[in-house]
Amino acid sequence: MTNVYIAGAAVHPFGKHKTLSAADLGVSAAATLLADTGVTPDAIQAGFVGSVYGGSLVAQRILQRVGVSGQPVFTIENACASGGSAANLAWQGIAAGVYDCVLVVGVENLSAFGGGTLPLTTADIEIDQGVVMPATYAMRAQRYLFETGATVADLTNVAVKNRGNGALNPRAHLRKAVTAEEVEASRPVADPFNLFHCCPNSDGAAAVLLCSEAFAKQLGRPTARIRASVVRSGQFHTSYRDMTWPDITDRTASAAYEMSGITPADLDLVELHDAFAIAEFLHAEALGIAERGKAYQAVADGEFNIGGRVAVSPSGGLLSRGHPVGASGVTQLAEAYWQLIGTAGDLQVPNAQVALTHTTGGGIFGVDNGACSVHILTAEG
CATH class of the missing domain: 3.40.47.10 (Thiolase/Chalcone synthase)
Structure with missing residues (x-):
């Protein structure tokens, strides 16, 4: 090729x-x-x-x-x-x-x-019963907190980190850093999420x-x-589904790693689909940059900061940059490109050589997500 x-x-x-x-x-x-x-x-x-x-x-x-x-x-x-x-x-x-x-x-x-949750497809049994994305991610969060011992404060750490990064990004929707107290004081959306745990439309x-x-x-x-470009769709089944494990991300990323010859340990930065704070934990683990059930500790320890072990959402992610759904994946590639050519300004990850971008979405009956894309990029010259 x-x-x-x-x-x-x-x-x-x-x-x-x-x-x-x-x-x-x-x-x-x-x-x-x-x-x-x-x-x-x-x-x-x-x-x-x-x-x-x-x-x-x-x-x-x-x-x-x-x-x-x-x-x-x-x-x-x-x-x-x-x-x-x-x-x-x-x-x-x-x-x-x-x-x-x-x-x-x-x-x-x-x-x-005009606001509110995004309209989802009709003629879907779960959506007809009232499922919306904030509620779906809230269920994932509740299960993750139950199984790992993480707390709402750990979700808040993601919002504080990513909003802090986005405050430095002139392209971001929300360009104001927030404190943990401000996140916790924002209005409730879907337990355990407050508003600042959710990305803006x-x-x-x-x-x-x-x-x-x-x-x-x-x-x-x-x-x-x-170095790799992979898209996968969700695998349909109606049996038990582990809400703490995004299988579609695991499968897509595994194919991308195989295609590129790059491993999770090689990554300098990741732009992932953090539509809600819990998504950073779930997808970081499925992408292999954190041990399963331990991503919340990596965030708390600063491993995902700019300058940390692997910078996660240095642009501010969806939580700060925003989520105009069709534009998100292309914007991630733009942000990764600027990182790898060394022109990311205040967002620059030191000596960035390898980047991964990840988007996933589409709530339909029988799959964990409808579609997922992963790209792996490397600096040249």
């Missing part, structure tokens, strides 16, 4: 952008990326846009406004893994030698829903330029190599 590289990234800052459509946000990110890299629209051989609620043909509505018109263009919906899935398909096309230069965009405007967009090695050399820009 042809080696695949990221050679540029751009993010429209996350937040509440009620006057902008999903297409407007996507155009902002894509146009900034093309201007920054100097790549002309006719050099883009294909476009992949991840979005859940952006509407029909959102990819065409974005890319034609930046001059990418006539090329093959695809809109990818795969729940919270939509952006990561779009990147995976772009990676496949370049790795197979079909394309040399591909534009990937992730976009969402959740302000259109955000609007935003991100774009990354994926290219072959030959195109990257011709472009002459700093690059990071994508």
Whole structure:
């Protein structure tokens, strides 16, 4: 296979952008990326846009406004893994030698829903009975606390860490550090979560330029190599399910480690899907960067801090950066790219050489999650 590289990234800052459509946000990110890299629209051989609620043909509505018109263009919906899935398909096309230069965009405007929990699919037995994502993650949290001896204070440690990181990120939705007391005083959402244990619904967009090695050399820009790109779906069954073990993350990450030849011990930073504070514990353990049942201790001991053993969500994660669902996976790749080329500013992880990004989501009956994407990147040169 042809080696695949990221050679540029751009993010429209996350937040509440009620006057902008999903297409407007996507155009902002894509146009900034093309201007920054100097790549002309006719050099883009294909476009992949991840979005859940952006509407029909959102990819065409974005890319034609930046001059990418006539090329093959695809809109990818795969729940919270939509952006990561779009990147995976772009990676496949370049790795197979079909394309040399591909534009990937992730976009969402959740302000259109006016607040509250995100609408989930209909005709699903669990959703018809009232299941929403905060309640699902709250059940996972209750079981994890029961089995491990962790406490709500440990969940609060995740929120404090990630909000502290996000306070340094000019692209983050929530740019204010919080204390443990402020987290605990925020309003209840779903026991044991308070508001600050939950990610905000955000609007935003991100774009990354994926290219072959030959195109990257011709472009002459700093690059990071994508050593692995893997997407998996949930395995359906109706028997007992361990709510403290995200099997889909374990399977996806295991395939990525095998593909890349990289191990969890090699990672310098991880951008994971911390939609709720408990997710950092669950996914860190499934990704192999913490012993099962011990991730809460790693957070408490500072092992996941910037400058710690492995920086987890140095960008602020979903808890601070926000979660415009289609954009999250692409933004993670942008943040990892900047880390690996050494331009992450106040967020910079010292001597970052290896990064992993992870998104998972989609609550449907019979699976732990609908889709999961994992990418492993390394610094080049």
